[in-house]
Amino acid sequence: MGNLYDYFSAPDDPAALAAFGRGIEEAGLPLLPVKGIDPYVQLGQAESMLTGTPYDDVTSLPRFNRLLSSPDDDSRWLVTLTDELRDALVAAIPGGFAKVAETWSRIEEFGGDCPPGELVGFLARLADLAEEARTRPEPHRLYCLMSL
Template identity: 90%
Template sequence: MGNLYDYFSAPDDPTALAAFGQGIEEAGLPLLPVKGIDPYVQLGQAESMLTGTPYDDVTSLPRFNRLLSSPEDESRWLVTLTDELRDALAAVRAGGFAEVAETWSHIDEFGGDVPPGELAGFLMRLADLAEEARARPEPHRLYCLMSL
């Protein structure tokens, strides 16, 4: 079946955690559901490409996949995404994601099974979410709810 990932924005960690319990849509937060693009390795690689930051440096950022939900949950987790990713997505959006998606599609974790156009479309939708998050009077942050 594959893992499900709900990318969304919220004003802060407590609000994101409340939405995790209540339901993101029920909380009225913007949502981008996807299957098979994890926030750690796959999206971390894209963040590295978008920001020009080495992957190991991306993974050491304080908000990179920081677990907000209980570590004891066995089938659902809530993690933070970095503000650097949010800002890079919003900045690159105007120029498009074709080049990044082409390179990104070749990482081992995709196994050569994901067309670059599909990845560019995902990045564009995530950029829409990021742009909306940044445009708010009090900028929102990005999060990912992972479900088995």
């Protein structure tokens, strides 16, 4: 079946953690559900491409996939995404995703079977979420709820 990823925005870590416990939609937060694009390796590589930052440097950022939920949970986890990713997504609007998606689609973790057009669509939807997060009166940050 594959892992499910719910990308969403929240004003801060406590609000994201509360939404994790209660339900993102129930909390009224913007949500982008997706199957098969993990926030660590796959999205981390996209962040590297979007920002021009080496992947190892991306993974060392303080908010890169920092676990907010309990490490003891064996089927659901909540992690932070970086503000650098949020801002790079917004900066790439409009139409800046085709070149990134072409390169990104060839990473090993996609197994060679991910059409670049699908990745452009995902990045555009994530960019919409990022733009909404950044332009709110109280700017939001991005998060990912992972489920088995």
